[in-house]
Amino acid sequence: MQKILDAIMQAEGAADPAAELRAVAALPVPESYRGVVVRAAEAAMFDGLDTREKDPRKSLHVQEVPTPEVGPGEALIAVMGSAVNYNTVWTSIFEPVPTFAFLRRYGRGHDRPYHVVGSDAAGVVLRVGPGVTRWRPGDEVVAHCLSVELEDAAGHDDTMLDPQQRIWGFETNYGGLAELALVKANQLMPKPVHLSWEEAACPGLVNSTAYRQLVSRHGARMKQGDTVLIWGASGGLGSYAVQFALNGGATPVCVVSSPQKAQLCRAMGAELVIDRSGYRFWRDEQTQDVSEWKRFGAEIRALTGGEDPDIVFEHPGRETFGASVYVAKRGGTIVTCASTSGYLHQYDNRYLWMHLKRIIGSHFANYREAWEANRLxxxxxxxxxxSRVYCLEQTGQAASDVHRNLHQGKVGVLGLAPAEGLGVRDPQLRARHEAAINRFRNR
Structure with missing residues (x-):
């Protein structure tokens, strides 16, 4: 593994980094590598605990795992940087079900008593399997998390509709929170040349998800002039939705949970921000407070000059969904993914049906959408x-921070990279965007 890292580090400051990186093709692949795993034997360790009491620091372990064989259409990459997503949290607390059920159904060498987690990665291709022509050893890449077989006709108009569509590192093994990762070759995209490894790794899942959810024809089809309510606007998913809204001529209304997070939204260029910490949308576990929905809607209209949201960008789920349906404008759209506060949504259907609103379910992105999001x-x-970077051994703490909503933006994790800031190949392009790249780090 050290020889692989040494070869990759030769590209730092080299006149021709690509030529230096081709040397990895001649190096042997190690028989094992370090990965962040959950263990099947511990899948019941949190039984009986409330979700908030389950601690990823107890369930996520760094251990040696055997290097998987590279099959047809696959690639093995040396992971220099990765990131924590909410599906890492779900995996670590074994909710809604332990992920070993996914691995058993998939088979294909992924059914193991350990699950190497992680759905983001930036690194260098080490090996490609038979049939791979687009990529070769030494290529610098990022990986999106759509794993799909395309053996069924349903997936050929939109790959997210393929019945064998899976999220890599969550519903498959050998994910990105590791020194090596196994991917399908069509998960790979070019690494942005002006970003470091950890910066390039962190947009993958959330950037593509926000693109489909908000911009794509499969999502809300945002247009110029739309008012877009964005929950968790300074978080991993919402922070990209804010950028898409601003780039697309829409007006984001950012919902956050603290003054510090409000400042981050303003730093991105958003002007309309609501601190939701003063709202209680549920009176108790069974009863929502309609008066709070109305007060929330009134604050939105006060900020927008009387406009209700054309689009509500939903992902908290149970805690906020009733309010989201209520505040969307007549004929508006609520587009939803995830459900970080709970999967069982409740809303008053009168405000949906009588006001002709739509709910759209959205899940990650197809290959084209992920490619377009990466192109941006x-x-x-x-x-x-x-906002912050951890080493591989600290992944449990990183996931715990995300679980408790102590983070801002995205939380990165170094794989093989020995330090932050490596992997930048175009410092001139970077210099033009340095302030924007570091917006969340400088806070």
Missing amino acids: IMRGRVHPTL
């Missing part, structure tokens, strides 16, 4: 929202 990162039109 490469062109410096959308920027990483990386």
